[in-house]
Amino acid sequence: MKVLKFGGTSVGSVENMTNVKNIINDGNKKIVVLSAMSGTTNSLVDIANNIKVSNTDKALQDINALHEKYILVIDALLSDATLNGLTKTYVAERFNFLIECTYKSFSQLIENEILAQGELMSTFMFNSFLQQEGINSCLLSALDFMKIDAHKEPSFNYIQNNLQTVLSEADTAEIYITQGFICLDDTGEVSNLQRGGSDYTATIIGAAIKAEEVQIWTDIDGMHNNDPRFVEGTKPISDLSFDEAAELAYFGAKILHPQTILPVRKDGIPVRLKNTMDPIAKGTSITGNHVETGIKAIAAKDNITAIKIKSGRMLQAHGFLKKVFEIFETYETSIDMITTSEVAVSLTIDDDRNLEQIVSELEKFSNIEIDTNQSIICLVGHAIVDHEGTHKLFKILKDVNIRMISYGGSRNNISLLVDTENKIKTLQKLNGYLFELVTL
Ligand code: ADP
Ligand code: ASP
Ligand code: MG
Numbered sequence: 001m002k003v004l005k006f007g008g009t010s011v012g013s014v015e016n017m018t019n020v021k022n023i024i025n026d027g028n029k030k031i032v033v034l035s036a037m038s039g040t041t042n043s044l045v046d047i048a049n050n051i052k053v054s055n056t057d058k059a060l061q062d063i064n065a066l067h068e069k070y071i072l073v074i075d076a077l078l079s080d081a082t083l084n085g086l087t088k089t090y091v092a093e094r095f096n097f098l099i100e101c102t103y104k105s106f107s108q109l110i111e112n113e114i115l116a117q118g119e120l121m122s123t124f125m126f127n128s129f130l131q132q133e134g135i136n137s138c139l140l141s142a143l144d145f146m147k148i149d150a151h152k153e154p155s156f157n158y159i160q161n162n163l164q165t166v167l168s169e170a171d172t173a174e175i176y177i178t179q180g181f182i183c184l185d186d187t188g189e190v191s192n193l194q195r196g197g198s199d200y201t202a203t204i205i206g207a208a209i210k211a212e213e214v215q216i217w218t219d220i221d222g223m224h225n226n227d228p229r230f231v232e233g234t235k236p237i238s239d240l241s242f243d244e245a246a247e248l249a250y251f252g253a254k255i256l257h258p259q260t261i262l263p264v265r266k267d268g269i270p271v272r273l274k275n276t277m278d279p280i281a282k283g284t285s286i287t288g289n290h291v292e293t294g295i296k297a298i299a300a301k302d303n304i305t306a307i308k309i310k311s312g313r314m315l316q317a318h319g320f321l322k323k324v325f326e327i328f329e330t331y332e333t334s335i336d337m338i339t340t341s342e343v344a345v346s347l348t349i350d351d352d353r354n355l356e357q358i359v360s361e362l363e364k365f366s367n368i369e370i371d372t373n374q375s376i377i378c379l380v381g382h383a384i385v386d387h388e389g390t391h392k393l394f395k396i397l398k399d400v401n402i403r404m405i406s407y408g409g410s411r412n413n414i415s416l417l418v419d420t421e422n423k424i425k426t427l428q429k430l431n432g433y434l435f436e437l438v439t440l
Contacts, residue, residue: 003031003211005180005202008038009219010276011122014076017129019276023217024175025135031205033180034126035198036118037073040066041181047098048114052106059102067095074125083128090124112190119179119198127177138173140166146183146201148191154263155186160208167209178205199257203271207263214264214271216256221275222284223248223255225297230424231431237284239291244380245271245284247413251378252301261286294387295434297380300423304336304374305352306403307359310344311366321345327361336376337406337415346404348376348417374403375423377430379414386411392433400426 006020011034024032036044043066050059070091078084094117101110123139130137145162147155170176180198185191193200199216206214223245224234240248242265249256255273264271271286309324311317324345328335331354338347349355352372359368384390385408393414396402404417418426 001029001031001209001211002213002215003033003202003206003209004215004217005033005198006035006276007198007216007218008035008040010217011035011126012038014073016276017077017126019279020126020217021130021133021135023276023279025133027174029174031140031176031178031209031211033178033198033202033205034119034123035180036122040118040122041115041195044098044115044118048101048106048111051102051110051114056102060099063095063098063102067091070095070121070125077125077129078132080132083132087125087128091121094121109189112192115192116179116182116190119181123177123179130175130177136172136174138170138176140170140176140178142179142182142201143184143190146204148183148185148193150186154183154204156204156208159204163205163208193257193259196254196257199260200263203260203263203269206269206271207267210267211269214269215274216260216271217274217276218255219275219277220255221278221281222273223253223286223297225435226431227253227298227300227427229254230300231427233431235435236282237296238282239289240284240286240296241290241382242268242286242288243290243410243412244296244382245286247378247380247410248297248299250301251299251376251380251413251415253297253299290382293381293383294389295379295381295384295393298427298430298434299378299380300427301336301350301376301378302420302423303352304348304350304376304417305355306346306348306371306374306417307362308344308346308369308371309362309366310369312343323365324362327358330361331358333358337404337417339404339406348374348404371403371419373420374417375420377416377418377423377426379416379430379434380412383411384414389434390414393430395433396426396429399429 010016010020047059047062074087078087101114104110127137127139144166145159147158149155180201181192183191183193202214222236224236226234228234242261246261249260250258268288272283274283275281333349333351333354336348362368400422402416402418406415
């Protein structure tokens with residue numbers, strides 16, 4: 001069985017939902033994972049933020065505006081009076097729940113429950129649409145099988161067992177529809193897999209059922225060789241290895257949630273990235289194979305903090321790095337890049353929630369300098385560090401101020417740290433040097 005995930009744009013209009021219906025209705029049994037309609041999760045984040053700061057009027061105004069938008073979509077999607085009525089009732093219940101949230105005292109759980117409403121509504125609406133079109137579909141609640149543990153990792157055995165149960169209970173269905181993004185946490189409360197998490201839902205399900213393939217359908221024709229939001233003339237990449245795709249996803253290629261590749265890599269389940277609006281475009285195929293060497297793509301990750309740890313007696317004092325790493329471990333903060341010299345070590349983190357405590361521990365034996373608003377620019381390709389074309393990368397040094405370089409940590413990745421204000425310029429320059437697509 002295949003798992004097909006459709007993102008926000010793919011379920012964001014009646015026209016696109018019709019495209020999705022045509023793509024999935026091919027006579028093969030499958031699991032379809034859906035995101036919220038595009039823009040909905042952002043609106044729900046705003047609503048939650050307004051409730052948090054007791055801006056109740058604004059929250060209620062936004063809830064009503066969003067509800068009206070959904071009524072228009074339902075009327076355009078569902079001409080069948082019974083299904084139209086049923087769906088409007090379900091959606092009205094979700095919006096009543098949001099209104100109730102404005103009177104409750106705010107908590108992380110309330111926020112998670114607010115954010116969950118988008119996927120609950122999109123899957124209900126789309127399942128009604130399939131019923132109207134006479135397709136044998138069944139709606140599965142992701143909250144019946146998707147769960148994370150106390151470290152926010154998927155509880156794999158639980159997911160596998162529970163998913164098997166819900167699938168066998170609905171055995172006669174041809175198409176299973178379920179929500180991406182949402183899950184239960186270790187205490188059984190509603191939680192989520194972080195923004196963009198529907199991709200991750202799809203590969204977790206793919207691994208749990210040992211799927212033949214996972215397809216991620218979105219609004220672009222596959223993984224491009226640079227960020228199309230900031231660089232003109234980017235091109236889709238037809239083949240990527242799991243390693244390359246995992247690096248690109250982790251280092252900011254927004255088309256994939258950072259963890260998407262992890263669940264499927266072990267079993268070698270292929271992942272295909274496809275465009276809902278252009279289904280015949282080849283897209284990107286992600287497998288265990290390495291096709292050609294050299295630089296394939298560039299991605300960027302923002303909100304990075306660089307920490308320089310300076311100590312007079314660093315490298316001579318063995319055990320110094322161990323001491324440093326133990327502090328990061330204590331505060332459950334992972335390190336992305338690291339460079340060392342005789343007197344200092346610089347490293348980067350993307351989660352600065354415990355920065356203050358980390359710095360006060362480090363200051364007990366070193367001097368600390370912090371740079372915020374940094375971006376990691378990551379160049380990815382199989383054996384990139386050995387490739388003859390890679391030397392062109394260093395031309396960038398004359399144009400952009402690079403704070404750190406990581407070269408050789410893996411053969412597939414070279415990372416540069418720049419001020420975020422220089423990110424777009426760096427991506428564009430690199431595109432010119434490395435792919436020779438843009439004349440700067
Ligand atoms: P979905 O809602 O379908 O999950 P996303 O917005 O999360 O879609 O991801 C698709 C978007 O990712 C594209 O529209 C594109 O702007 C952006 N993107 C960023 N980097 C890349 C890249 N390297 N290749 C393709 N798309 C990228
Ligand atoms: N709806 C969620 C988000 O916008 C999850 C997803 O789209 O993948 O982050
Ligand atoms: Mg996404």
